[in-house]
Amino acid sequence: MSLVLDPAAQDLLFREAHTANAFTDEPVTEEQVQAIYDLVKYGPTAFNQTPLRIVLVRSAEARERLVAHMAEGNQAKTSTAPLVAILAADNEFHEELPTLFPAFPQAKDLFFAERPAREAAAGLNAALQAAYFIIGVRAAGLAAGPMTGFDATGVQKEFLDDDHTPLMVVNIGKPGEGASYPRSPRLAYDDVITTV
Amino acid sequence: MSLVLDPAAQDLLFREAHTANAFTDEPVTEEQVQAIYDLVKYGPTAFNQTPLRIVLVRSAEARERLVAHMAEGNQAKTSTAPLVAILAADNEFHEELPTLFPAFPQAKDLFFAERPAREAAAGLNAALQAAYFIIGVRAAGLAAGPMTGFDATGVQKEFLDDDHTPLMVVNIGKPGEGASYPRSPRLAYDDVITTV
Numbered sequence: 001m002s003l004v005l006d007p008a009a010q011d012l013l014f015r016e017a018h019t020a021n022a023f024t025d026e027p028v029t030e031e032q033v034q035a036i037y038d039l040v041k042y043g044p045t046a047f048n049q050t051p052l053r054i055v056l057v058r059s060a061e062a063r064e065r066l067v068a069h070m071a072e073g074n075q076a077k078t079s080t081a082p083l084v085a086i087l088a089a090d091n092e093f094h095e096e097l098p099t100l101f102p103a104f105p106q107a108k109d110l111f112f113a114e115r116p117a118r119e120a121a122a123g124l125n126a127a128l129q130a131a132y133f134i135i136g137v138r139a140a141g142l143a144a145g146p147m148t149g150f151d152a153t154g155v156q157k158e159f160l161d162d163d164h165t166p167l168m169v170v171n172i173g174k175p176g177e178g179a180s181y182p183r184s185p186r187l188a189y190d191d192v193i194t195t196v
Numbered sequence: 197m198s199l200v201l202d203p204a205a206q207d208l209l210f211r212e213a214h215t216a217n218a219f220t221d222e223p224v225t226e227e228q229v230q231a232i233y234d235l236v237k238y239g240p241t242a243f244n245q246t247p248l249r250i251v252l253v254r255s256a257e258a259r260e261r262l263v264a265h266m267a268e269g270n271q272a273k274t275s276t277a278p279l280v281a282i283l284a285a286d287n288e289f290h291e292e293l294p295t296l297f298p299a300f301p302q303a304k305d306l307f308f309a310e311r312p313a314r315e316a317a318a319g320l321n322a323a324l325q326a327a328y329f330i331i332g333v334r335a336a337g338l339a340a341g342p343m344t345g346f347d348a349t350g351v352q353k354e355f356l357d358d359d360h361t362p363l364m365v366v367n368i369g370k371p372g373e374g375a376s377y378p379r380s381p382r383l384a385y386d387d388v389i390t391t392v
Contacts, residue, residue: 055392123319131239134324135327
């Protein structure tokens, strides 16, 4: 075996894990979200900038406001998932950078003085953290249903501000009946990886 | 415990894992890269678009060409890492979409007919896959050193084409002496996560 990760962990995080489109009623607790964050916060980002910000949509009133901005095909599952999280990139992450990356506090002014540079970095690095978060949801024995089908401007106005760009909305819970589609094919190694 | 993932796996993938800046001489084999890909290819992307493409820089000649485009502070480690991978987004991923997402073959024309929409989707989803890849490197008992400090236009011209956007360059190997900096601080739960 070329992997040292325990096969059960491989299954839990990747091989047996599926995007869920239906969930049981079992709630997702604050303790579970805390445990997920306490694990995945260690995932690497450039200059440790960690620009991901998360809005947990727990109240019925907020859920309704969110569902109104989801694509039609995503509305039913977003209405009924035990927990829904809005994942966003903080384009003003540089304010925390001297604290987050004490080894090189100059990075804030040297690389991130301009907003376009910050937006590009926040978009990439928050996406890395979104993937870590999905892995973390699975590490908690839950299923994630990440979605990009929503009105981004609407979600931003409703739940965020001009400095925070929504990346995705994630339904979270225990998978219910008929939760996942059959596994779609994946590209072969040689279609993805070339050697020079 | 709110996580069901084995604590040893939590340590391997997140808690004890560090970005490496120095490596031992031990090679990274083709079998290891294959095993990493065979695991992380299952990580979710929108419409299963899986736009990540990887160039493994193995020859001394190619390594030299790559190092010339790295930021000065990244040159020494990129010269000496056992393996270096260029991670890129395929902006023409939609060509494979009817095969990759047979449940909804219309997605290709409905959502991805225009190049800007493809670039945005490829950037986000290849970044998710880059994070899965970093997790996969760690699952193989190796350390990753992801870097965004390089001349993207130069790397694209040298190793890719107009349809492939480089996202990051990753050094891979067993961590050597002084490989990692002390752990930088992370944001507190309440600084990242709000509830509505």
